[in-house]
Amino acid sequence: MRYFIIIFFLMLGSGFGALYLVRQGWYPVAIINSEIVWEYNLDKEVRAAEYYYQQALRPGSGQALQRDSGQILVTHGKQIRTTVFKNIVERKLVSSALKKELNNTELTASINNAISPYLENLNLERAAIALYGLNLTDFYELVIIPQAEKELLYKQLQKNGINYSDWLSQAEKSAKIILLTKDF
Numbered sequence: 001m002r003y004f005i006i007i008f009f010l011m012l013g014s015g016f017g018a019l020y021l022v023r024q025g026w027y028p029v030a031i032i033n034s035e036i037v038w039e040y041n042l043d044k045e046v047r048a049a050e051y052y053y054q055q056a057l058r059p060g061s062g063q064a065l066q067r068d069s070g071q072i073l074v075t076h077g078k079q080i081r082t083t084v085f086k087n088i089v090e091r092k093l094v095s096s097a098l099k100k101e102l103n104n105t106e107l108t109a110s111i112n113n114a115i116s117p118y119l120e121n122l123n124l125e126r127a128a129i130a131l132y133g134l135n136l137t138d139f140y141e142l143v144i145i146p147q148a149e150k151e152l153l154y155k156q157l158q159k160n161g162i163n164y165s166d167w168l169s170q171a172e173k174s175a176k177i178i179l180l181t182k183d184f
Contacts, residue, residue: 025038025042026038026040029042029085029179029181030089032177042085042088045084046084047133050077050080051131052131052133081183085184089177090172094153095146097153097171098149098153114152115145
């Protein structure tokens with residue numbers, strides 16, 4: 001009887017732990033070339049994109065679509081989520097291609113060299129918070145470093161006489177993408 005009670009509470013605790021993790025977004029939504037895309041990360045990027053969209057559409061921003069910005073976000077929420085997912089796919093493909101082209105030391109040095117001008121910008125953190133609602137660490141992770149990787153790959157492809165758009169469409173076709181949700 002004693003073991004039954006212990007096993008029962010272990011199972012109960014495991015169930016509540018799993019429920020907590022799922023509610024926090026720690027479950028996979030896709031697998032791209034054996035790299036997992038977690039709902040938590042996707043949601044963070046979607047929130048940043050929606051925040052940017054809201055900032056662009058707020059009165060006084062100079063944008064034409066100022067009215068009903070909340071309705072626009074509701075209408076385009078799925079489109080924003082799909083676009084963010086496509087950006088994640090592109091980022092993962094670029095990152096894996098760079099890892100194949102360069103060794104870890106070269107890759108790290110090249111990325112650090114590319115992002116070094118941003119490290120000196122004192123207003124970058126304020127701009128990241130104002131435009132995307134992201135802290136500086138997340139802004140580097142989601143915007144600066146992926147852009148540096150993309151530019152680095154673009155240069156590598158240019159050296160080999162390959163168009164980036166052609167490479168990307170071929171990489172997307174050959175990538176093994178497993179969707180674990182019906183959202184996309």
